[in-house]
Amino acid sequence: MKYNLTDLRLFIAIAECQSLTHGAQKAFLAPSSASHRIKILESSLGTALFHRQARGVQLTQAGEIFLRHARQVFAKLEQMHSDLAPYAHGVQGHVRLWANTHAIHSYLPNDLATFLSHNPQISVNLEEQASSDILAAVARGDTEIGIIAGHDDHQDVTLLPYREDRLVLITSASHPLAGTSELSFSDVVAEPFVMLHAGSAIHTFTMNAAANLGTHLNVRVQVKSFEAVCRMVASGVGIGLVPREAVKQSGSPSLAVIGVKEEWAQRDLKICLSPRTTLSPFAAALVDHLRPEGV
Template sequence: MAIDLDQLRTFVAVAEAESLTRAMDTLHLSLPAISRRLSSLEEELGVELLARSTRRVSLTQTGREFLPRARRLLDELEESLLGIRETAAHRRGLVTIACIPTAAYYFLPATLADFARRFPAVRVRVMDLAAEGVIDAVASGGVEFGVGMEGAGHPDVEFRPLRRDPFVLACRRDHPLAKQKEIKWDDLIQERLVGVSRRSGNRLILDRALLPLGIRPNWHYEAEHLSTSLGLVEAGLGVAVVPRLALPREPHPILVAKTLGHPRIERATGVVLRRGSSPGPAARTLLELLEEQMVSG
C-alpha cells in the first residue's frame, strides 16, 4: 500500500476545513493538486473518505473513523522525528576540528563555552595546526571542519571566508616606530624584521603582495610560529609584521600594534570544509556558533 504523508496531511486539512478552497490556504496547494492527493488516498484505501459538493465537503462514515487515526499517525511521526533530532543533538560523542592558532586564541574560548552549555555530553578536540595542516586535516576527513585562512587551494576542500584582518607592525612601546601613527613599508628598510617561515601561509600572503611591487623586506629572523616572532620582538631583537589577530586582545604591557600601509595587506580567515561532506549535528552547531563569533568578534 503506497500511502504517503502528503496524502494524509491533505486529508486531515480538508476534513478540518470542511472545504477544498479553505484547505488551499493551509496547504499552499492548488485545487487540482489537493483533489489528486485525495483521490489517490481513497484509491489506495479502496474506500470513499469524503463526500464532495460544489460548496463543501463532508466526511463519510469511513472518513469519520479514519480521521483520528490519520491525526494520530501524523502526531506519532512528528514526535518520532523530534525524538531523533533531540537524540542526535544531545548524543555523547567527540567533535574534532582543526584550527590555526590565532583563530583558536581569539574565537574558540567563547564559542566552546556556548557549545558546552548546549551539548554538555559532547567532547571537543582541537587540532592546533598551521594553515596547510588545517587543509590537509579537512581533506583527509580527519576532522569535521577546519578554521584556516585563504591560501593554497586543494581540490577536496572549499574555503568560506568570514572576515579579513590586516597585517600590522608589532614593536615594543619604547621603539621609535611606536610614536608614529601609521607605518609605511619604506619605514622598515633599516629595521631588523622578525618574520615567519617561508612555508607559512602568512609569509605566502606577504610575498605575493610585496614582491610584484619590488618590496623585499629585511627578514633578519625567521620563526615557525607567530607567538615565537612576538617573543623575539618583546626581547628587543626587532619588529614583526603579523596579522592583527596574532596580538593579544587586551593592551600588552610591552608590545603595541601599529597600522601598516602602502600597501595595506590583509588575510582572509574562515572555515574550511570537505567537499561533498557535511558535519554531524553537534559539529554543525559548533560550526554555526564559531561562524557567528568570527563575524562579530
C-alpha cells in the same frame, strides 16, 4: 605473528635497562620466562635484537629499529585510550577540527569553551596546522571542519566567514618607527624580527612575503605564542608582524601598532568544509556556533 603486547613491553624494559634480568623484573617476569619470550620474538622476526654480553645486553641495529616501532605502538595505544575515554564519561559525539595558528591563539579558546559548556556530550579534537594543509585535509575528508586564513574561494571546499582580522606591525614604544601610522612591508623587511616558531602558519606566510621581495628576514627570536611575540617586541628585541587581535589580547602599553599597506595584510579567518561530506549533527552544531551572528 608469534608475539604480543607483553613481549613488546618486555623488550622495551630490557632495552631500557640494558639487562635481561632487570628488564624481566621491571616487566614482572622470571628471567627464564623473559629469555624464552625474547628468543621466540627474535625467531618470529628472523633477526637478533640484542647482543648478549657478559654484563648485560646491547641492542643490535635491528633492535634499535624495533625499539622505535614498539614505542610507537604503545604511543598509539595511549592515544586510542585517550580518544575513547570521553565516551566512558557520557560523551556522545566527537568533532575533528583543524585550525591555523591565528585562530587557535586568538579566537578559538573562548569560542570552544562556550560551545563545550553548552554541549557537554560533545568532545573536540583540535589540531594546529597550516592553512594550506587544512584545505587539503578538508578536501580529502581527513577532518570535518577547518579554520584557515587568507585564502580565496577554493573549488574543492566551501568557505564560510568566521572572524575578520588584519596583520599589523608592532614595535616597542621607544622604537624609531613608533608613531608611524602605516608602512609597506618592504620598509621594514631589513629590521630584526620576533616571530612564531618555524612551521607555524604565520611564520611560513611572513617568510614567503619576504621571499617575494627577493630577500630574507632577519629573524632574531622565535617563540611559541603571539603573547610571547608581543612581550619580546615590547622589550625591544625586534619588531613583529601579528594579527591585530593578538595585540588587543596582549594589552601591553609598551607596544606601538603600525598598519601594513599591502592587501595581503587582511587575514580574515574562514570556516572550511567539504561540499561532498555531510556533517555529523555535532559538527554542524559547532559550525553554527562559530559562524558570526546574522551570517
